[in-house]
Amino acid sequence: MVDPDNQLNSPFFSRNSTPFSAESDYTLLSPEAVSAFRKIIWQYYEANRREMAWRDTTDPYAIFVSEVMLQQTQVARVRAKYPEFMAAFPDFASLAAAPLEKVLRVWQGMGYNRRAKMLRDAAVMVMEEFGGCLPKTPEELVTLPGIGPATAASIAAFAYNAPVVFIETNIRRVFIHFFFPTEDKVHDDRIRPLVRQTLDWINPREWYYALMDYGAMAKQAVENPNRRSHGYTVQAAFDGSDRQIRGRVLRYLLDEGPSSRDAVVAACGDDAERTHKIILKMVGECLLSEESGLLRIA
DNA sequence: ATCCGGACAG
DNA sequence: CTGTCCGGAT
Incomplete structure (x- = not known):
């Protein structure tokens, strides 16, 4: 699974060992790997916990x-x-x-x-x-x-504080970094069993805070491991995008109040036909509505 | 100029 | 499964 001569960032792979319990089973972690992993995450969290208003409440x-x-x-x-x-x-x-x-x-x-x-x-x-x-x-x-x-x-x-198993970007990054250090196109289906095995069943709330804080740090520390996740894609530029026009349309209507469609089109985009389509789509999403010739926030 | 991030509709 | 959706930071 791992090239032993590769220089790895993960501490879990060496010339003669992996964190998995059997050589051909990459779904079950060894008890030693579970406790070593937990220790790394908890220790980081103890020293680097991020303060957030929504963490001070339940x-x-x-x-x-x-x-x-x-x-x-x-x-x-x-x-x-x-x-x-x-x-x-x-x-x-x-x-x-x-x-x-x-x-x-x-x-x-x-x-x-x-x-x-x-x-x-x-x-x-x-x-x-x-x-x-x-x-x-x-x-x-x-x-x-x-x-x-x-x-x-x-x-x-x-x-x-429910012991649920889930994956979001920070969690994904931590597990790819530690347990799939040399792999590409890693599916969440391979990560989820590891999240389940390492979960702190007594205090899932703090455990997930810790995982996420570690993951947020990891994207600065190493080349973003999520680039090696299966679903990773590079997004189109924002400048000149439909998203940019939509943002302008919304801000215009918030600033100016209900307005004629022509006024919004004139103010928000260079290509009138394109801007029209974008507005119609926003109406379709019930973000905007149009009545008696006036476009407004729905 | 490039990077980052979950839900949902088609 | 694939494309779409925003804006601030860097």
Whole structure:
């Protein structure tokens, strides 16, 4: 599996040993590897724990907001926005009752604006279908809009200290770095059993904080191991992209209020036909609506 | 100029 | 399974 002459960053592979329990079984870690791995992660965490407002609480709403914000968004940006959002919408009831326009206004700068709509819609669903109480199991949580497998499991782990197994980018990076140091196109299906075997079943909440902090550090320390994950892709440039136009359209309507489509098209893009299509798509997503000739935040 | 990040629709 | 969705940092 591993070229013994390769210089490896992972401490788990040497000339004559691997962290796995059998030479032909790369799914079962040896007990020694499990405890050595845990020790590395815990020791790092003890010395380098990252402080975050949403780690100081187990309020399900606070965790829920933070996890949606953290989707596709780095910690630094969430840190800056989170207090403002929580002050504006302190609980499920206030978020559920808020007009989308108000939510998007607070959301500005976070990007991927559909998240803000789904977050508000999820709050409505919590109020109406779960009696104002966030469900506890990942199975129920994924039924909420904007909550996929990773976010559902994160919420279960952080709000309820549930020993769930999940993978997000920091976790993936740690496991690829330590256990697949020379492999390419590593599937999450190969990582998940290792996450399960190394999980701290008593304190999954702190364990996942520790894993994520280590993973965030690891992308600075070594060439990002996630480039060797199966799903890794390089994104198209932002400049000149549809995403950029969408961002402009939204900001224009927030600044100017309901406007004619022509005014928005003129202000937000060079190619009128293209901008038109983008606007129509946003209407299709119920981010915008159009009535009596005026385009507005839905 | 390049990098980073989960959900969802087609 | 593949393409789409944002913006700040570097």
